[in-house]
Amino acid sequence: MARGGFRYGAGRPKGQGKYLESTKPIRIPISLVGKVHEYIDNKCFNLPLYQSAVRAGFPSPADDYIAETIDLNKYLIKHPTATFLVRVIGDSMIDAGINDGDVLVVDRSLEVKNGNIVIASINGELTVKKILKNNRGVLLNPANKKYSPIELKDFNDNIIWGVVTSVIHKF
Amino acid sequence: MSEFPIFALIDCNNFYASCERVFQPKLAQKPIVVLSNNDGCIIARSNEAKALGIPMGAPFFKYRDLIEKSQVKVFSSNYSLYGDMSNRVMKSLQMMVPDMEIYSIDEAFLRLDNIAYDNPIDLCFDIRHKIQKWLGIPTSIGIAPTKTLAKIANHIAKKNLYDLAPNNVCDLRDISLQNQILAKIALTEIWGVAKGIASRLSMVGINNALELRDADPKHIRKILGVVGERIVYELRGVSCLSLEEIKNRKNILSSKSFGKNVYDKSDLQEAIANYIMRACEKMRKQDSVANGLHVYVRTSPFVAKHLQYCRGESIGFVVSTDNVSEILKMALKILDKIYVKGFVYKKAGVALLDLQKKGQEMQSDLFDNSDINQQKRMELRQQTVEKINQIFGKNNLGNDSVFYAIQGTKKSWAMQNKNRSPLYTTNISEIVGVKF
Numbered sequence: 001m002a003r004g005g006f007r008y009g010a011g012r013p014k015g016q017g018k019y020l021e022s023t024k025p026i027r028i029p030i031s032l033v034g035k036v037h038e039y040i041d042n043k044c045f046n047l048p049l050y051q052s053a054v055r056a057g058f059p060s061p062a063d064d065y066i067a068e069t070i071d072l073n074k075y076l077i078k079h080p081t082a083t084f085l086v087r088v089i090g091d092s093m094i095d096a097g098i099n100d101g102d103v104l105v106v107d108r109s110l111e112v113k114n115g116n117i118v119i120a121s122i123n124g125e126l127t128v129k130k131i132l133k134n135n136r137g138v139l140l141n142p143a144n145k146k147y148s149p150i151e152l153k154d155f156n157d158n159i160i161w162g163v164v165t166s167v168i169h170k171f
Numbered sequence: 172m173s174e175f176p177i178f179a180l181i182d183c184n185n186f187y188a189s190c191e192r193v194f195q196p197k198l199a200q201k202p203i204v205v206l207s208n209n210d211g212c213i214i215a216r217s218n219e220a221k222a223l224g225i226p227m228g229a230p231f232f233k234y235r236d237l238i239e240k241s242q243v244k245v246f247s248s249n250y251s252l253y254g255d256m257s258n259r260v261m262k263s264l265q266m267m268v269p270d271m272e273i274y275s276i277d278e279a280f281l282r283l284d285n286i287a288y289d290n291p292i293d294l295c296f297d298i299r300h301k302i303q304k305w306l307g308i309p310t311s312i313g314i315a316p317t318k319t320l321a322k323i324a325n326h327i328a329k330k331n332l333y334d335l336a337p338n339n340v341c342d343l344r345d346i347s348l349q350n351q352i353l354a355k356i357a358l359t360e361i362w363g364v365a366k367g368i369a370s371r372l373s374m375v376g377i378n379n380a381l382e383l384r385d386a387d388p389k390h391i392r393k394i395l396g397v398v399g400e401r402i403v404y405e406l407r408g409v410s411c412l413s414l415e416e417i418k419n420r421k422n423i424l425s426s427k428s429f430g431k432n433v434y435d436k437s438d439l440q441e442a443i444a445n446y447i448m449r450a451c452e453k454m455r456k457q458d459s460v461a462n463g464l465h466v467y468v469r470t471s472p473f474v475a476k477h478l479q480y481c482r483g484e485s486i487g488f489v490v491s492t493d494n495v496s497e498i499l500k501m502a503l504k505i506l507d508k509i510y511v512k513g514f515v516y517k518k519a520g521v522a523l524l525d526l527q528k529k530g531q532e533m534q535s536d537l538f539d540n541s542d543i544n545q546q547k548r549m550e551l552r553q554q555t556v557e558k559i560n561q562i563f564g565k566n567n568l569g570n571d572s573v574f575y576a577i578q579g580t581k582k583s584w585a586m587q588n589k590n591r592s593p594l595y596t597t598n599i600s601e602i603v604g605v606k607f
Contacts, residue, residue, distance in 0.1 A: 034529075081266075081306075082263070084603075086604065123197070124196050126196065127606055128605045
């Protein structure tokens with residue numbers, strides 16, 4: 001017998017494997033391997049469910065509008081990696097619509113502008129105030145007449161922890 | 172853009188301590204230590220704590236007096252916080268430098284040559300500024316033509332060695348600077364050179380990074396193999412290591428010390444079952460199957476008066492699997508074998524071994540008589556359980572909504588973390604308070 005090469009009739013007969021027919025190797029992206037396996041196993045894909053069941057005769061007219069929900073995260077948060085939530089303790093900002101127990105959305109990537117409500121670090125404590133800059137210096141103002149403003153003589157950016165972009169108040 | 176690669180290694184300074192400081196600004200410049208799971212060992216220190224002479228990895232109780240006397244702030248580890256902050260750091264970096272490799276929880280390699288930026292140093296200053304402002308985390312950056320040199324540059328940047336990095340950015344691209352610096356770098360400071368390798372090198376008269384760089388690569392290859400040869404070339408500025416994609420892990424471990432002494436097998440069973448669940452959850456998330464399983468139990472080596480016992484056993488699976496209930500069954504079988512009554516157990520752990528991508532060349536068992544349909548049903552059951560748990564989350568005790576009875580509900584063995592800071596970024600009821 002000749003050495004090497006093709007031998008007629010050698011190997012497993014075609015069409016006897018898992019799929020009972022001839023197979024062929026193909027290249028597919030790794031990310032789709034699972035999908036292709038799923039397809040081969042089930043002979044179908046799992047498609048997203050539509051919101052209403054399909055009934056003969058009366059398809060819902062809304063089915064054409066793909067269900068999308070409102071995402072409050074997207075609405076409230078522009079820079080997710082730099083945004084933190086903090087909780088208000090006390091009533092020093094009630095005139096700005098910020099109440100005890102409210103949740104504030106704080107974006108640390110924003111540059112502070114005059115008039116912003118900010119979280120500042122004063123003597124190592126985090127506090128919420130309105131920032132007012134004028135030619136004399138920087139004022140951190142509460143929004144409640146019971147409290148007096150803090151005047152910052154040597155203001156630097158490190159004092160500002162972040163800029164408040166919204167307040168979440170639950171009734 | 173340059174035609175040679177420019178690598179940067181960015182490293183968060185004292186990452187765990189820095190994370191704690193973001194939410195407690197009053198701890199700036201104060202000494203901080205962070206303890207390991209179960210408050211056993213010191214695993215992170217602020218610079219101030221390092222200056223007090225508290226060593227890395229030391230058992231907490233040995234330094235308790237010094238820590239109390241010097242008013243060091245002690246934290247239990249808060250991995251939810253550190254993990255979330257790490258994610259934020261990495262995502263922010265990705266926005267600025269798309270070509271990156273996350274190297275650890277607080278380190279990443281960046282490719283700076285594919286970016287339209289006049290000067291990579293300016294870019295690095297920009298990155299440092301942004302990570303500091305956005306996340307409150309200080310960083311150090313080393314720049315060099317190879318990853319190995321970037322690692323050395325980062326080491327210099329972090330400590331501002333030789334006053335080369337007053338702003339915590341060290342540029343080690345210049346050859347004459349490399350010539351100067353490498354002679355001062357000990358072998359063990361080089362990426363991939365451990366103590367054993369260093370002592371083998373010093374036997375042939377190589378004692379610092381410069382001498383290793385100028386050694387004959389073929390000679391080094393004989394001593395250390397191709398890995399060592401690669402280090403020589405990397406030190407010469409010839410890039411051999413490129414950025415690596417995130418690889419799925421080959422093994423997944425889950426182990427923890429217990430919060431109290433454990434005597435009963437039932438407590439150990441509960442703990443092992445919970446560790447198996449955690450490990451399986453991670454494995455299934457990365458879409459892998461395991462080929463083996465290791466389970467171990469041990470007593471505390473720190474309590475000398477107790478009799479010591481430590482035993483673990485591994486088994487290989489006949490068919491690779493991600494079937495949680497099968498794996499759990501086997502883990503409990505191993506525990507039956509290794510558990511000996513009468514010891515004071517302090518720690519247990521499990522490891523899923525030799526993971527591979529699911530659906531890749533699965534060797535099936537010649538004598539396997541379970542039918543495919545049953546396997547499919549079990550998979551479906553597991554997926555359903557996972558979906559339910561995803562929707563309903565964990566209860567106060569940390570149990571999933573649907574769990575195996577053997578996981579228990581009391582968790583009397585669960586670990587201590589007395590000094591854990593709040594879950595500032597991952598739990599709405601624990602976010603930081605702002606006062607007047």
